[in-house]
Amino acid sequence: MLDWEHIFATRSSRMKASEIRELLKLLEQPDIISFAGGIPDPALFPAEEFKAAYADIFSSTQVNSALQYSVSEGYKPLRDWIVEDVAKIGIDCSADNVFITSGSQQALDYLGKLFLSPKDTALVTWPTYLGALSAFNAYEPNYDQLSLNGNRTPDAYRDTASKLGGSVKFAYLSADFSNPTGETIDRAGREKLLALADELDIAILEDAAYQNLRFDGEAVPPILSLDIARKGGIENTRTIYSSSFSKTLAPGLRVGFVIAAMPVIRKLVLMKQAADLHSSTINQIAVEHVASRGFAEQVAKIKRVYSGRRDAMLAALEKYMPKGTTWTKPEGGMFVWITLPEGMDGAELLAKSLATEKVAFVPGKAFYADGSNANTLRVSFSCANNEMIDEGIKRLGRLVAHASVSEHESLPII
Known part of the structure; x- marks a missing residue:
C-alpha cells in the first residue's frame, strides 16, 4: 500500500x-x-412549509434560475431578508454586507483560511466549539485562552503569540448560549472584548448560531451591534458575525451566512469562487420562502x-x-x-x-x-x-x- x-x-x-x-x-x-x-x-x-416552498419553485419559471449557477454572494432576496431580520437586534447593514455560506461551518473554515498563517494565534474561550477548532486547525495556528475577566493584558497576548512565532489574528467566541457550555457573555464582557480587539488590532469572530434560541432572561445585544454603535457604522467595525438557519429551520439545507464590513466580504466571495462557486441556489430560495412567510x-x-x-x-x-x-x-x-x-x-x-x-x-x-x-x-x-x-x-x-x-x-x- x-x-x-x-x-x-x-x-x-x-x-x-x-x-x-x-x-x-x-x-x-x-x-x-x-x-x-x-x-x-x-x-x-417546518417540513410542510418547505414542501410548499419547493412546490412553488417548481411550478413557476423560477425553477430555471433555481437549478442554475448563481452569484457567489448568495441569493439577493435572502440577503435582503437577513438584513431586515438582524436590524431587529441592532445590526444595521446592507445586502452587500451579507454573504451566504454552506452552513456556518463553512464560514468558520473560510475565516480561518482568511486570517491564519502558520504559527499565528487564535484567541478562543476555554472550552470552545469543537467545530471551530477543527476548522481552524487546518491552517496550523496556535491557540491562547481568551479571558474577559481582566487577568490578561494586550501585551501578554502579543508576547505569547510572538514567542510562538506569529501574531494574534482574531478572537473567536459564541457569545449566546455557547456550544458547549450553554453560557452567555454579558454586555460588560462584550464591551471588554471590543476594547481588547481594538488594542490588539484583531478581528472578532462572533458565532451566533444559537442567538435566536433565548428562552428567558434579558437579551444582550450582539457584539457586532455594539461595535456598530461604537464605530458609527458597519464599515468601521472589526466584528464578523456568522450564523445559519440550521438550528431554526433545517440543517440539511446547509444555508448559513456572514455579516461583515465590505473588505471582508469581498475576500470571502473570492474564496467561494475558488471553492464551490456558490451555495445551493434552490435551497437558498426555499429558505427565503419559508423564512419570509413564518420565521x-x-x-x-x-x-x-x-x-x-x-x-x-x-x-x-x-x-x-x-x-x-x-x-x-x-x-x-x-x-x-x-x-x-x-x-x-x-x-x-x-x-x-x-x-x-x-x-x-x-x-x-x-x-x-x-x-x-x-x-x-x-x-x-x-x-x-x-x-x-x-x-x-x-x-x-x-x-x-x-x-x-x-x-x-x-x-x-x-
Missing part, C-alpha cells in the same frame, strides 16, 4: 476526526439514550419545546447528580455543561456509560484547545423528550456516583 503521509501537506496532521460526528452514529441505536448530538429535533422542522412563528415553536426540555434536564440534574458535580444553567440554546468531581475522566465515563447505562454524551476534553479539563462533559437536551431526559440523567447520575466512590476508594490511605 502506498505511504501517503510524506505526500500530504503538513497541515493534514492537524486534521482529526470529530468526536461528535462519531457519537452521532449512536443515534441509530435504539437502546441508547443520547445527549451527545447538539442537533435540532427533526420533528420540529418568527417557527422560532417561537422550537423555543417552547426546547425550553421545556431544558427545564426537565436541569430538574433531573438537581434530582440525580451526586454531591461534587456542578453544571451550567443556560437561558437558551441546546446544551448543559457538567463538571465532574476532580480526578474523574469524561472519556472513561463515556466508555462505561455506553457499556452499562446506555447513555451517550460528549466528553469535555475535546472542547479545550490544550486537551485539559478531562473531568467535564457536554449534554444536549434538544433531541430527547422529558421522559428520556429524566431516565437518562438518572442513569448518568448513578454512574457518576458509582465512579466517584470507586475513585475515592482507590486513593491511597495516608
Whole structure:
C-alpha cells in the first residue's frame, strides 16, 4: 500500500476526526439514550412549509434560475431578508454586507483560511466549539485562552503569540448560549472584548448560531451591534458575525451566512469562487420562502419545546447528580455543561456509560484547545423528550456516583 503521509501537506496532521460526528452514529441505536448530538429535533422542522416552498419553485419559471449557477454572494432576496431580520437586534447593514455560506461551518473554515498563517494565534474561550477548532486547525495556528475577566493584558497576548512565532489574528467566541457550555457573555464582557480587539488590532469572530434560541432572561445585544454603535457604522467595525438557519429551520439545507464590513466580504466571495462557486441556489430560495412567510412563528415553536426540555434536564440534574458535580444553567440554546468531581475522566465515563447505562454524551476534553479539563462533559437536551431526559440523567447520575466512590476508594490511605 502506498505511504501517503510524506505526500500530504503538513497541515493534514492537524486534521482529526470529530468526536461528535462519531457519537452521532449512536443515534441509530435504539437502546441508547443520547445527549451527545447538539442537533435540532427533526420533528420540529417546518417540513410542510418547505414542501410548499419547493412546490412553488417548481411550478413557476423560477425553477430555471433555481437549478442554475448563481452569484457567489448568495441569493439577493435572502440577503435582503437577513438584513431586515438582524436590524431587529441592532445590526444595521446592507445586502452587500451579507454573504451566504454552506452552513456556518463553512464560514468558520473560510475565516480561518482568511486570517491564519502558520504559527499565528487564535484567541478562543476555554472550552470552545469543537467545530471551530477543527476548522481552524487546518491552517496550523496556535491557540491562547481568551479571558474577559481582566487577568490578561494586550501585551501578554502579543508576547505569547510572538514567542510562538506569529501574531494574534482574531478572537473567536459564541457569545449566546455557547456550544458547549450553554453560557452567555454579558454586555460588560462584550464591551471588554471590543476594547481588547481594538488594542490588539484583531478581528472578532462572533458565532451566533444559537442567538435566536433565548428562552428567558434579558437579551444582550450582539457584539457586532455594539461595535456598530461604537464605530458609527458597519464599515468601521472589526466584528464578523456568522450564523445559519440550521438550528431554526433545517440543517440539511446547509444555508448559513456572514455579516461583515465590505473588505471582508469581498475576500470571502473570492474564496467561494475558488471553492464551490456558490451555495445551493434552490435551497437558498426555499429558505427565503419559508423564512419570509413564518420565521418568527417557527422560532417561537422550537423555543417552547426546547425550553421545556431544558427545564426537565436541569430538574433531573438537581434530582440525580451526586454531591461534587456542578453544571451550567443556560437561558437558551441546546446544551448543559457538567463538571465532574476532580480526578474523574469524561472519556472513561463515556466508555462505561455506553457499556452499562446506555447513555451517550460528549466528553469535555475535546472542547479545550490544550486537551485539559478531562473531568467535564457536554449534554444536549434538544433531541430527547422529558421522559428520556429524566431516565437518562438518572442513569448518568448513578454512574457518576458509582465512579466517584470507586475513585475515592482507590486513593491511597495516608
